[in-house]
Amino acid sequence: MDNRNLELLEKINYPVDLRQLSVDQLPELCCELREDIVEELSMNPGHLASSLGVVELTVALHYVFSTPYDRIVWDVGHQAYGHKMLTGRRDSFCTNRKLHGIKPFPSPEESEYDTFACGHASNSISAALGMAVAAKKTGHDDRHVVAVIGDGAMSGGLAFEGINNVSSSPNDLLIILNDNDMSIDRAVGGMEKYLLKLDTNETYNRIRFKASQWLHSKGYLNDDRRKGLIRLNNALKSALSHQQNVFEGMNIRYFGPFDGNNVKELVRILRQLKNMRGPKLLHLHTVKGKGYKPAEEEATVWHAPGKFDPETGERIKTDTSMMPPKFQDVFGETLLELAKANPRIVGVTPAMPTGCSMNIMMKALPDRVFDVGIAEGHAVTFSCGMAKDGLQPFCNIYSAFAQRAYDNIIHDAALLDLPMVLCLDRAGLVGEDGPTHHGAFDIASLRPVPNITIASPMDECELRKLMYTAQLPGKGTFVIRYPRGRGSVVDWRCPFEEIEVGRGRRLRDGNDVAVLTVGPIGADVVKILDGLEAEGCGVSVAHYDMRFIKPLDSVLLSEVATRFSRVVTIEDGIRAGGFGSAVLEWMNDNGFCPQMKRLGLPDHFVEHGSVSQLREIVGLDDASIRVAITSDWK
Numbered sequence: 213m214d215n216r217n218l219e220l221l222e223k224i225n226y227p228v229d230l231r232q233l234s235v236d237q238l239p240e241l242c243c244e245l246r247e248d249i250v251e252e253l254s255m256n257p258g259h260l261a262s263s264l265g266v267v268e269l270t271v272a273l274h275y276v277f278s279t280p281y282d283r284i285v286w287d288v289g290h291q292a293y294g295h296k297m298l299t300g301r302r303d304s305f306c307t308n309r310k311l312h313g314i315k316p317f318p319s320p321e322e323s324e325y326d327t328f329a330c331g332h333a334s335n336s337i338s339a340a341l342g343m344a345v346a347a348k349k350t351g352h353d354d355r356h357v358v359a360v361i362g363d364g365a366m367s368g369g370l371a372f373e374g375i376n377n378v379s380s381s382p383n384d385l386l387i388i389l390n391d392n393d394m395s396i397d398r399a400v401g402g403m404e405k406y407l408l409k410l411d412t413n414e415t416y417n418r419i420r421f422k423a424s425q426w427l428h429s430k431g432y433l434n435d436d437r438r439k440g441l442i443r444l445n446n447a448l449k450s451a452l453s454h455q456q457n458v459f460e461g462m463n464i465r466y467f468g469p470f471d472g473n474n475v476k477e478l479v480r481i482l483r484q485l486k487n488m489r490g491p492k493l494l495h496l497h498t499v500k501g502k503g504y505k506p507a508e509e510e511a512t513v514w515h516a517p518g519k520f521d522p523e524t525g526e527r528i529k530t531d532t533s534m535m536p537p538k539f540q541d542v543f544g545e546t547l548l549e550l551a552k553a554n555p556r557i558v559g560v561t562p563a564m565p566t567g568c569s570m571n572i573m574m575k576a577l578p579d580r581v582f583d584v585g586i587a588e589g590h591a592v593t594f595s596c597g598m599a600k601d602g603l604q605p606f607c608n609i610y611s612a613f614a615q616r617a618y619d620n621i622i623h624d625a626a627l628l629d630l631p632m633v634l635c636l637d638r639a640g641l642v643g644e645d646g647p648t649h650h651g652a653f654d655i656a657s658l659r660p661v662p663n664i665t666i667a668s669p670m671d672e673c674e675l676r677k678l679m680y681t682a683q684l685p686g687k688g689t690f691v692i693r694y695p696r697g698r699g700s701v702v703d704w705r706c707p708f709e710e711i712e713v714g715r716g717r718r719l720r721d722g723n724d725v726a727v728l729t730v731g732p733i734g735a736d737v738v739k740i741l742d743g744l745e746a747e748g749c750g751v752s753v754a755h756y757d758m759r760f761i762k763p764l765d766s767v768l769l770s771e772v773a774t775r776f777s778r779v780v781t782i783e784d785g786i787r788a789g790g791f792g793s794a795v796l797e798w799m800n801d802n803g804f805c806p807q808m809k810r811l812g813l814p815d816h817f818v819e820h821g822s823v824s825q826l827r828e829i830v831g832l833d834d835a836s837i838r839v840a841i842t843s844d845w846k
Contacts, residue, residue, distance in 0.1 A: 217244075218244045218247070218248060219244070220233065220237060220240055220241045220244055221241060221244040221245055221248060221297075221302070224298060224302075225300060225302075226298070226300050227275075227279050227298060227325075230271065230274050230275055230298060231274075231275055233275075235275075235476055235479055236476075238271055238272070238275065238475045238476060238479065239475055239476065241271060242267045242268050242271055242475050243503070245267050245270075245271065245294050245297060245298070246264055246267045246294075246502075246504070248297065248302070249263055249264060249267070249293050249294060249297070250264070250504050250522050251522055252293075252306065252308070253293075253517075254519060254520050254521065254522040255306075255519065256308055256309065256310070257309075257516065257517070257518045257519055258293065258308055258309055258516065258644075259290040259293070259515060259516050260504075260507060260514050260515070260516065260517055261500045261507040261511045261514040261515050262288075262290035262291045262362075262392075262500060262515065263290065263291055263293035263294055264500070264501050264502050264504055264507055265291070265390070265392050265472075265473075265498045265499055265501060265502045266291045266294065266360075266362070266390055266472070266498060267294050267473075267502065267503070268473050268475035268498075269360070269388070269472055269478060269496065269498065270291075270292075270294040270295050270298065271294070271298070271475055272475050272478035272479045272482055273358065273388075273482070274295075274298055274299075275479055276479055276482040276486060277356055277358065277482075277486070278356075279299070279325055280299075280324045280325045280327075281355060282355060282357070282358070283327045283340065283347075283356070283357045283358065284327060284358050284360065285327050285328050285330070285339050285343065285357070285358065285359045285360065286318050286326075286336065286360050287330055287333060287336030287337075287359065287362065287365045287371075288332075288333045288362075288365055289316060289317025289318050289330050289331055289648075290515070291360065291362060291390065292317065292326075292330075293305075293308075295318070296308075296314065296318070296323075299323055299325035299326075300325070301323065309644040309645075309646075309820055310644070310820075310821065311819070311821030311822065311825045312821070313820075316331075316644060316645050316646045316648075316649075316820050317329070317330055317331045317646070317648055318330050327343065328340075328343075329648065331645075331646070331647075331648020331649060332612070332613065332616065332648060333364070333365035333368050333586045334365045334366075334368025334369070334370040334371040334374075334586060335370055335374075336359040336360060336361045336365070336371075336374075337359045337361060337370075337371055337374030337375055337378065337385075337387055338370060338373065338374035338377070339359075340357050340358065340385055340387075341357075341359075341374060341377060341378050341381065341383060341385055343357045344357040344383040344384060344385045345381065345382075345383060348382070348383075356384070356386070357383075357384075357385055357386070358385075358386045358387075358388060359385065359386070359387045359388065360388045360390060361387065361388070361389055361390065362389065362390025362391065362392060364563055364585060365586055366389060367563070367585030367586050368585075368586045368587055369587060369589060369590065375387075375459075375464065376462070378462075378464060379464055379491065383490075383491055384488070384489055384490060384491070385491050386485055386486075386491075386492055386493075386494065387464070387491070387492070387493040387494070388493075388494045388496060389468075389493060389494065389495045389496065390472060390496055391472075391495060391496060391497055391498065392497075392498045392499065392500040392511075393500075459493045463490075463491075464491045464492060464493050465488070465490060465491070465492040466492070466493050467481070467485065467492065467494050467495065468493075468494055468495030468496060468497075469496060469497045470494070470496055470497070471496070472496030472497055472498035473498055473499060473502050478496075481494065482494075500515075501514050505525065506520075506525035512566055513527075534702065535698055535702070536672065536698045536699045536700055536702050536704070537698065537699065537702075537704060538569075538696075538697060538698050538699075539637070539672065539675060539694040539695060539697070539698070539699055539732075540568050540569040540637055540696075541569050541572075542672045542675050542676065542699070542704055543568065543569055543570075543608065543635060543637070543675065543679070543694070544568070544569025544570055544571070544572035544573065546675070546676045546679050546680075547570065547573050547606055547679065548572050548573045548576055548577070550679060550680065550683055550708075551573055554604065554683060556602065556603050556604040557580070557603075557605075557606060557683060558580045558581070558582065558598060558603050558604070558605050558606070559573050559574070559581040559582065559605070559606050559607075559608070560581075560582050560584060560591050560594060560598075560605050560607040560608070561581070561582070561583050561584070561591070561607075561608050562583075562584055562585065562586055562587050562588045562590075562591040562609060562613065563583060563584075563585050563586045563587075564608070564610065564637075565581070565583050567610070568608040568610075568635075568637045570608055582594070588609050588613050588614060588616040588617040589616060589617040589619070590620075591607055591609060591617065592617040592620035592621055592624060592625060592632075592634070593620045593624045595607040595625075595634075596620075596624040596625050596630050596632055599625075599630040599631050599632040600630060604631055604683050605632050605633065606633045607632060607633065607634050607635070608635040608637055609634065609635075609636060609637070610636070610637050610638040610649070610651065611636040611637065611638050611639040611640075611651025611652075611653075611654045612638065612642075612648065612649045612650060612651050614634070614636055614654060615653060615654075615657070621634065621658065621661070621664075621689075622661050625664075625689045626662060626663040626664050626689050627663070629663040629688045629689060630688070630689055631685075631686075631687060631688060631690075632689055632690070633679070633682040633683060633690045633691075633692065634689070634690070634691045634692070635679075635691075635692050635693075635694075636654050636691060636692065636693040636694070637694065637696070638651050638695065638696045639651035639654055639668070639693035639694055639695055639731070639785070640652070640693075640695045640696075640731070640733075640784030640785060641695075641784060641813070641818065641823050641826050641827065641830075641832075642695075642696045642823070643696070643820070643821065643822055643826065644820050644821065645820065646818075646819060646820030647817035647818060647819065647820070650813075650817075650818055651693070651695075651785070652785055652813050652818070653785070653786050654691075654785065655693070655761055655783065655785040655786070655791055656786050656788060656789035656790045656793075657789075658691060658762075659761060659762055659789065659790070659794060663688055663689055664688075664689050664690075664762060665682075665687065665689070665690045665691065665713055665714075665760065665762060666691045666693070666760065666761040666762040667682075667690070667691065667692050667693075667760050667761070668692070668693045668694065668730050668731035668732075668759070668761065669694060669731070669732070669759070670700075670729070670731065670732055670734040670735055670757050670759070671699050671700050671701045671704075671732065671735055672699040672700075672704035673701055673706040674711075674759070675692070675694055675699075676704070676705075676706060676708065677706070677708065677709055677710070677711050678711060678759075679692065680708040680709070680710065681710050681711045681713070684710060687713065694731070694732065695731070699732060699735070700732070700735040711759065713760065713763065714760050714763035714764065714765055714766075715759065715765055715767075716756055716757055716758040716759045716760065716765040716768045717756070717757050717759065717768075718754065718755070718756050718768065718771075719738065719755045719756065719757050720738075720741060720753065720754055720755040721754050722752040722753040722754035722755070723752040723754070723775075724751050724752045724753065724778065725751060725753045725754070725776065725778045725779070725780060725841055726753075726754045726755075726756065726772045726775070726776040726778070726779045726780070727741070727753055727754065727755045727756070727780045727781075727782065727841060728756045728758055728779065728780070728782070728791075728795060729755070729756070729757055729758065729781075729782045729783070730757070730758045730759065730760075730761055730783050730791045731783065731784055732784070733782055733783070733784050733832065734755075734757045734782075736837070737755060737782060737837065738755065739834075740834055740837055740841075741753050741755055743838075744838065744841070744842065749842055751841065751842050753841055754772075754775075754776070756768055756772065758791070761790075761791050761794060762794070764794055764795070764798055766798070769795065769798055769799070769802075772806075773799060773802065773804035773806065774804075776806060777807060778806060778808075778845050779795070779799075779806045779807070779808045779809075780809045780810075780811065780840055780841055781795050781796075781808065781810050781811065781812075782811045782812070782832070782837065783812045784812070784813070784832065785812055785813060786812060786813045786815070787810050787811070787812030787815070788815050790810075791812070792808070792810030792811070793810070795808070796808055796810070807845050809840050811831060811832060811836070811837065811840055812830075812832070813830055814830055814831075818830060
């Protein structure tokens with residue numbers, strides 16, 4: 213790192229320093245910034261390819277606009293590493309995604325240059341429009357607001373809702389569409405195909421812009437006339453080009469597509485658009501992974517590649533042959549097995565075929581897997597439509613992203629009691645991606661909804677059995693939650709067998725304390741209790757793997773309630789309203805009042821860090837669980 217020549221970048225602490233450079237110096241600065249990002253992420257893993265693709269755009273935005281007074285609203289934080297480095301955080305970027313270090317995604321809590329939270333896709337246009345309206349209402353008429361949307365986020369429904377409102381509200385918002393034909397995997401859908409084909413003549417746009425400036429300066433172009441001329445112009449252009457521009461059809465001026473990796477050209481265009489009245493959209497073509505050959509060639513792999521050698525591009529891998537598999541891979545392999553045996557099974561994913569391992573079935577049975585783009589609500593309702601007319605969908609969504617589909621789960625799945633399996637990957641603490649990605653709330657939010665079964669497997673074999681059970685006739689809307697990362701069973705290819713819905717199991721008998729777990733944290737408790745027994749701790753502990761949060765196993769709970777006066781519940785989810793709360797409610801409703809300790813996530817957003825570090829902070833590590841079981845009860 214010390215051998216790198218970063219002559220320009222070393223002089224830039226904040227965008228005000230960047231603006232002291234000449235335009236001719238900006239290409240070299242982009243090279244240095246790109247080199248720094250590659251070097252940093254080779255040692256401290258993060259989202260590489262997306263940030264490399266927008267280096268030129270990032271530099272141009274901070275060069276032309278007076279940030280932080282002017283607002284840049286990023287969509288998804290994957291793009292924002294260069295932004296962080298140029299806004300006072302380069303020296304501390306080595307702490308990115310680490311405990312107490314720089315946050316994984318932009319956050320106003322961290323920097324005034326981070327205008328809005330952006331861990332989930334498609335919210336930039338709506339938030340930026342709100343800021344543009346607020347600027348006019350609060351006397352900041354000279355404030356410019358820019359929304360940068362990309363990485364497939366334009367396929368999200370919220371983006372369309374925002375654009376619809378932009379077209380009908382008085383504003384001067386600039387929307388920049390970073391079109392790299394990618395999200396994490398290859399972008400899909402009609403909008404993505406439309407954007408690939410969309411073309412507008414750059415000379416025409418330049419002439420039109422200069423004409424509108426001249427007319428306005430002569431007083432011929434007030435707001436009402438401007439809108440009328442734009443409508444007339446759009447109609448004429450559509451007739452001549454035989455192509456309808458969806459943005460201009462909504463009276464949003466469209467410019468592009470332009471080369472988003474040409475920083476000098478970007479500066480020129482942004483300067484032209486900066487003071488233009490009314491809403492406008494700048495369409496840029498960028499290359500995900502730009503400037504680093506391995507990332508350009510395999511953008512999906514290099515979205516978040518882990519550690520790697522920056523010189524050779526060789527990814528540093530750990531030998532995992534003797535390790536238990538990742539839950540996502542067990543899901544992917546099992547889904548393919550089930551689909552081969554059951555022709556009614558189809559797979560649905562919102563832009564995460566690789567992340568959830570549905571790409572395994574996609575490769576083998578491509579006509580039975582549907583990647584719907586970044587559209588979680590649609591993914592659920594689309595699955596429900598197929599379920600309504602005879603298919604058996606497995607819809608896989610990351611737990612934190614399923615929050616975006618809450619109404620769809622209630623209204624379109626549960627209300628009709630449709631046979632749809634919703635697999636919630638990344639449930640519980642996910643680690644370095646932090647509070648926007650922790651799957652904390654699925655149990656508490658779904659538990660009150662009628663007609664839903666909620667289960668969580670303790671290990672890989674249990675996941676297979678639950679998936680098999682969920683696709684059997686008569687099971688209705690079936691939710692299976694499991695975490696990011698590896699399980700606990702190396703030899704996981706067990707035979708399929710049905711698990712009775714609402715039936716848990718006693719794993720260990722005891723006399724003093726009953727420990728009730730749900731999900732893979734139960735495997736950790738097995739090891740803890742083995743250790744306590746070997747140490748002769750003096751406390752006899754029974755352990756129950758409940759398997760189901762809804763319905764609860766009333767037979768096992770009756771056994772626990774009549775035999776034990778001390779009960780510990782443990783879950784990798786929010787404590788308020790979660791599994792422990794369900795057990796507490798059952799005890800109260802049935803006239804039992806044991807002493808209870810509920811272990812789970814606290815009533816605040818948990819920061820980023822490794823899963824082991826975060827478990828220690830929230831009291832779900834081995835030491836905290838041991839104390840909860842063995843300490844004095846009062």
